[in-house]
Amino acid sequence: MQMAHRSAAITGLLALTAHVVVLVVDSHLDVSVTGALVPFAAGFEPLALGLGTLATYAIVLVAVTGAARGRLAASARAARRWRSAHVAAYAGWALSMGHGLLAGTDTGTIWSTVIYVACAVAVIVAIGVRLFGLDRTANQPLATARRLARSA
Structure with missing residues (x-):
C-alpha cells in the first residue's frame, strides 16, 4: 500500500508540474509565472487560479513532509x-476541487460532473474508513512492534 501511495503521489506531482507549465506557456491565457506562483495574482480567473496555487503549495508541503517522514x-x-503537516493533503484536495470547478473548461459537462462526484465520494469513503476503521492498528507493524517492545 505504501508503494502505491508513493507512486500515486509522484505521478500526481508530475501531472501537477505539467499542468502549471502548460498553463504558463499557453498563449491563449493570461497567466505569467508570477500569476501561477503568487495566489490570486493571475490575469485570468484570479480567484480560481489562486485556489489552484494554494492547493499546489499544500500538495508540495505534503510531498516534502512525506519524503522526509523517516527523519x-x-x-x-x-x-x-x-x-499534522501531512494532513494538509485534505486542504490541498479541497482547494484543487474548488480550482477545477471554477476554472475548469469542461466543468458542467456530464463526464466532468461524474468525475468530480466520483472523486468526492472516493475521498469521503476513504476518510470514513480512516476515521472509523474497526481496528486501526491491525495492519500497522510499527505500532505492533512498539507495543510488543513496551510489554517486554
Whole structure:
C-alpha cells in the first residue's frame, strides 16, 4: 500500500508540474509565472487560479513532509507534528476541487460532473474508513512492534 501511495503521489506531482507549465506557456491565457506562483495574482480567473496555487503549495508541503517522514517521525511527538503537516493533503484536495470547478473548461459537462462526484465520494469513503476503521492498528507493524517492545 505504501508503494502505491508513493507512486500515486509522484505521478500526481508530475501531472501537477505539467499542468502549471502548460498553463504558463499557453498563449491563449493570461497567466505569467508570477500569476501561477503568487495566489490570486493571475490575469485570468484570479480567484480560481489562486485556489489552484494554494492547493499546489499544500500538495508540495505534503510531498516534502512525506519524503522526509523517516527523519521527521522519529519520536511520537515528531510523528504527531509530521501527521499534522501531512494532513494538509485534505486542504490541498479541497482547494484543487474548488480550482477545477471554477476554472475548469469542461466543468458542467456530464463526464466532468461524474468525475468530480466520483472523486468526492472516493475521498469521503476513504476518510470514513480512516476515521472509523474497526481496528486501526491491525495492519500497522510499527505500532505492533512498539507495543510488543513496551510489554517486554
